[in-house]
Amino acid sequence: MQLRLKKYTLALKHTFSISRESHDFQDTLIVSLSLNGQTGYGEATSNPYYGITVESMINEIKAITTEIETFDFTIPETFHRFLVQKGLTNFTICALDLASHDLYGKLLGKPLYEIWGTTLDHYPTTNYTIGLADTPTMVAKMEERPWPIYKIKLGTENDLPIIRELRKHTQAIFRIDANCAWSAKETIANAPELKDLGVEFLEQPLKADDWEGMEKVAHDCILPVIADESCIVESDVEKCALYFNGINIKLTKCGGLTPALRMIKEAKSLGLQVMVGCMTESTVGISAIAQLAPQLDYVDMDGAMLLKEDIAEGIHIHEDGTLEYPALGGSGITLK
Template structure:
């Protein structure tokens, strides 16, 4: 099995800001796995919060490239186990796992959602993310992209006022993501005010390890709270189920589609809401997420919509939120260059 890695720097339409960082470009790694004339593509973006760079991922993968070339590929799950045993970071595993699933689907001649025996007739609508910015900039972004659901990034001293002003200009559902910027007291105080403003749920308002604070929020918040930074890998699901209403699974953080499928199943067994989110990936990563949507309660897969230019074709998202699947197996991905 041949492996090829390439770094891309993805330009964003607008500066993207959350409570802890801002950026105009997103570095990403694309892994290609080729076998029997078919090529699968996977992706993982860099992330300063988790201290992951494209270069660090390339070094990890290149260190085992000879073993990958000699690997007897029969299924993504077996390949994923091999990568875990090699001690790669979850981000590096993710790009290879996504490529392996895309390759496997193409070898089987079926899209992944069919291999998993799911039906794409019903699925949740992705939100569109509005990063922290001056109000006029946030409004410009909303007018530029009319959408049925917005995820609003917060973490300022005027968060409720921001939502109140945005609400004057749209009837869309709001979801709030504070990216660990609030305290338990702020969360409990803000929740009823935000609920009145049409907010559906709060995402990760507290620091990832503030479990006592989340215990308090769980008992007193009038809005559901979804875990993100607190839910990284499979073992986190059960603890999060005791402190949150649901979980947001990120493929890059957990190590790809293989563990994500298990996390979705476990979340449903525990009776919590299940969401999958993106990390500003191109259409390569978004197309992998899209294969999961029949299994989800919520989805955040707007990464490619936030880009000034893309690097691949695959699953498309129309202006009404409808997902258009290509007539191609696997994740449906092809690189443009």
Template sequence: MQVLLKKYSLPLKHTFSISRESHDVQDTLIAALTLNGKTGYGEATSNPYYKITVDSMEKEIMGIEEEITTFNFTTPEVFHQFLTSKGLSNFAVCALDLAAHDLYGKLKEKPLYTLWGTDNSHYPITNYTIGIASIDVMRDKMQEMPWPIYKIKLGTPDDVAIVRELRKHTNAVFRIDANCAWTAQETIFNAPILKELDVEFLEQPLKANDWAGMEEVMHHSVLPVIADESCIVESDVEKCALHYTGINIKLTKCGGLTPALRMIKKAKQLGLKIMVGCMTESTVGISAIAQLLPQLDYVDMDGALLLKKDIATGVQITNEAKVIFPKLAGSGIQLLE
């Protein structure tokens, strides 16, 4: 099995800001696995919060290039076991795991959602993310991209005022993501005000390890709360069930589709709402996420919509928020030259 890596810097349409960082470009690593004339593609983006760069991922993967080349590929799950045994970061594993799934589907000549026995005729609509900026800029971004659901990034001294002002300009559903910037008291105080402003849920309002604070929030918040930074890997799901209404699974954080499928199964057993989110991936990563749509309650897969220029074709999201699945098997990805 041949492995090829490509590094890209993806320019964004707008500066993207959350409570702890801002950027205009998203660096990403594309992994390609080729076997029997078929090529599967996977992706993992860099992330300063988790101290991951494209160079660090490339170094990890190329360190086992020879072993990948000689690996007897049968299923993505067996390949994932091999990768995790090599001590790679979850981000590097993700890029290869997504490529392995795309390759496997192409070898089987079926989309992944079909191989998983799911029906893509019904699926949740992705939100469109509005990063932190001045109220005027945030309003202009909404008007530039009319959408049925917005994720509003917060973590400023004027969070409630921002939502009040944005609500004047749209009837769309709002989801609030504070990216660990609030305290338990702020969350409990803000929740009823935001509920009146038709906010659907809050995402990761507290720091990832503030379990005591989240217990307090769960007892008093009038809005559902979804874990993000608190839910990284499979072992986090059960702990989150005691402190959150649902979880947001990120493929890059957990190590790809293989563990994500297990996390979804576990979350359903525990009665948690299930969301899968993106980290500003291109259509390569977004097409992998889309294969999970029939199994989800919520989804945040707007990464490719935030880019000035994409690097691949695959799953498309129309201006009406409709998802168009490609006829190509696997995740349906073709890399552009």
């Protein structure tokens, strides 16, 4: 296989803020793997919370470039196993795994969802994320992008007043993501009014390791709660089943599509609802997520919608939330 790496700095349409950070740009690594006239593309973004930079990912890959290029590629699963054995971080593995899946599907001439035995008869509508800001700015963002489902980032002393005000401007479904900023007491107390205000579920209200608090929430919270920061890798799924109603899988955090498929299967066997989320990726990463959509209860794949300018073509999200899948195999990605 021929390997190529390229760093992009993606400019966001608006400052994106959550409870612990804000940014106007998102660095991302695009990996391409070429074989027999086909090229697959993968992506992983940098993330300060997990200590990941594009440079750190590039250095990891460069250290094993010869081994990657001489690897006898047949299926993505064996390539993923090789990457894990090399001790790469999950973000780096993700970029390479996504590229190998896109390549594999293009070599077969089939989209991944079809290879996995699913159809496009049913898939969830992605939410559109409203980052934390002053309330008028959050209202303006909603009015700029009318959408049927909004994920609202919270984690302030005025969270309930924010949702009361946003509700005056839309009848859309709300999902709340506090990004670990609430206590168990706050979560349980906020939930009844949030439910009345049309909130569907809460995502990761408590710190990732506050299992004692999550046990209280599991027993007393009137709204479903979805794990995000508490569910990073495959081994987290079983534990999360004791405390959460569902999990949000991030491809970058778990190491790509290969482990995500296993996590989806395990979560369903444990009665958990399944969501896949994004990390402000371009259409490269979002197109990979879209291949999983038929298997999901919820999806957060609005990353490319938050960018000033995209770098790729692949999955297209229409204004009504429906998805238009590309004719190409794999994840259907081409770089602009």
